[in-house]
Amino acid sequence: MMPLNIIILAAGKGTRMHSNTPKVLHAIGGKSILAHVIDCAKMLNPSKIIVAYGYGGEVVREAFLLENITWVNQVEQLGTGHAVQQALPFLDIDAQSLVMLGDVPLVDVAACKALIEQANNKLAILSFNKADPTGYGRIVRADNQNVIAIVEHKDATVTQRNIVEVNTGIMAMPNMHLTKWLSQLTNNNAQGEYYLTDIVALAVQQGVEVVAEMTDDEWSVTGINSKTDLSAIERVYQARIAQKLLLQGVTLKDPARLDVRGSVSCGKDVEIDVNCVFEGDVNLGDNVKISANCVIKNATIKAGAQIAPFTHIDDTEIGENSRIGPFARLRPGTTLAADTHIGNFVELKNSQVDVGSKINHLSYVGDTTVGKQVNIGAGTITCNYDGANKHRTNIEDDVFIGSDTQLIAPITIGKGATIGAGSTITKDAPADQLTFCRSKDQKSIKGWKRPSKIQK
Numbered sequence: 001m002m003p004l005n006i007i008i009l010a011a012g013k014g015t016r017m018h019s020n021t022p023k024v025l026h027a028i029g030g031k032s033i034l035a036h037v038i039d040c041a042k043m044l045n046p047s048k049i050i051v052a053y054g055y056g057g058e059v060v061r062e063a064f065l066l067e068n069i070t071w072v073n074q075v076e077q078l079g080t081g082h083a084v085q086q087a088l089p090f091l092d093i094d095a096q097s098l099v100m101l102g103d104v105p106l107v108d109v110a111a112c113k114a115l116i117e118q119a120n121n122k123l124a125i126l127s128f129n130k131a132d133p134t135g136y137g138r139i140v141r142a143d144n145q146n147v148i149a150i151v152e153h154k155d156a157t158v159t160q161r162n163i164v165e166v167n168t169g170i171m172a173m174p175n176m177h178l179t180k181w182l183s184q185l186t187n188n189n190a191q192g193e194y195y196l197t198d199i200v201a202l203a204v205q206q207g208v209e210v211v212a213e214m215t216d217d218e219w220s221v222t223g224i225n226s227k228t229d230l231s232a233i234e235r236v237y238q239a240r241i242a243q244k245l246l247l248q249g250v251t252l253k254d255p256a257r258l259d260v261r262g263s264v265s266c267g268k269d270v271e272i273d274v275n276c277v278f279e280g281d282v283n284l285g286d287n288v289k290i291s292a293n294c295v296i297k298n299a300t301i302k303a304g305a306q307i308a309p310f311t312h313i314d315d316t317e318i319g320e321n322s323r324i325g326p327f328a329r330l331r332p333g334t335t336l337a338a339d340t341h342i343g344n345f346v347e348l349k350n351s352q353v354d355v356g357s358k359i360n361h362l363s364y365v366g367d368t369t370v371g372k373q374v375n376i377g378a379g380t381i382t383c384n385y386d387g388a389n390k391h392r393t394n395i396e397d398d399v400f401i402g403s404d405t406q407l408i409a410p411i412t413i414g415k416g417a418t419i420g421a422g423s424t425i426t427k428d429a430p431a432d433q434l435t436f437c438r439s440k441d442q443k444s445i446k447g448w449k450r451p452s453k454i455q456k
Contacts, residue, residue, distance in 0.1 A: 003095040010102025011054030022056030030261025036105035079193030119172035136166035150197035168221035377403035
């Protein structure tokens with residue numbers, strides 16, 4: 001097998017998207033259209049990936065700074081042939097090239113592999129049958145069914161427009177042929193553009209066999225040209241993810257009401273209710289139950305945990321058999337050990353909660369370490385921000401904090417301490433004692449100044 005060069009055509013503006021964002025940077029499943037194509041390309045193990053970009057310029061390149069990609073700028077968009085000509089200086093003469101399209105996010109790895117295998121000293125094109133082929137290039141075959149040309153819709157005769165086998169734009173061929181064909185392209189057509197599809201006629205003239213590999217999966221070769229296309233392919237993408245989860249044994253209350261904008265891995269007997277959104281990398285352990293209308297991002301939820309409706313979880317780890325929500329918000333940096341309870345309208349940020357602790361109602365706990373078997377009453381707030389800097393609160397094991405309490409950080413609540421309801425605690429509370437604060441006097445301090453931010 002020859003080395004493989006992959007050329008991705010991604011220079012189009014996408015006028016019908018009606019957006020300042022380059023078409024290829026719009027998202028499907030939380031990932032840009034072009035990122036889907038590049039991911040497919042990488043799975044084919046090429047020696048190099050070349051992306052022809054144009055509209056959006058550096059914005060497109062900057063979205064892929066970590067990728068090992070050769071970028072070529074198609075300053076003038078003069079057709080697909082012209083785009084591939086820009087990549088010509090970077091092609092390896094002893095390699096094959098696979099031409100892919102940057103606006104076809106569901107492109108299939110297996111179909112591309114089959115095409116590459118067909119392209120050994122041949123020109124191989126990917127085709128499919130389209131019920132309404134308007135706007136597509138038609139695959140023209142001779143009486144012996146050999147491919148002899150691809151004719152663009154605007155250049156097709158009435159007879160040719162009745163052909164339903166159409167070109168996907170994805171093709172493979174040896175570079176020794178491609179480099180010669182690119183030099184022979186002309187723009188004598190209705191659009192005044194250099195069509196890459198014209199290399200089919202050149203191949204036939206020069207005795208190079210042209211083969212068409214047909215796919216039955218139309219969505220895998222469907223490009224995006226409008227927001228209507230974008231939404232349609234998004235639904236197809238989500239339906240395919242839902243089907244994979246179902247086949248793995250996940251219970252989805254309604255597969256049509258699931259959104260995965262990243263990846264979800266699930267253990268056994270996982271249940272997911274309707275209208276849940278998963279972003280980034282989410283891992284769900286055995287017997288996890290996600291109730292309706294939850295948003296979960298970059299999270300690990302361990303076995304037996306139950307997430308009640310309308311809970312938001314971001315960059316958090318949740319321990320075994322924990323109970324979260326409803327209407328809870330777990331923000332980045334939060335780690336919950338096993339058997340924790342985080343209830344309705346509770347917000348946690350950058351906090352660690354140990355085994356068996358409960359924060360069940362209407363509380364904010366930020367920048368806090370919570371020990372084992374702690375109970376934090378309703379309306380409790382860790383006052384972690386002094387107006388300039390964040391400070392931590394340390395709540396040791398077996399602490400009971402009464403409702404409507406403010407803990408003014410930095411502060412430590414000792415092991416086994418009890419804090420009386422309605423207290424404002426400004427000093428460390430000793431272990432195994434009741435600490436409370438009551439005051440009838442309101443005071444004002446003249447000349448007091450807010451603290452300034454510490455420079456790090």
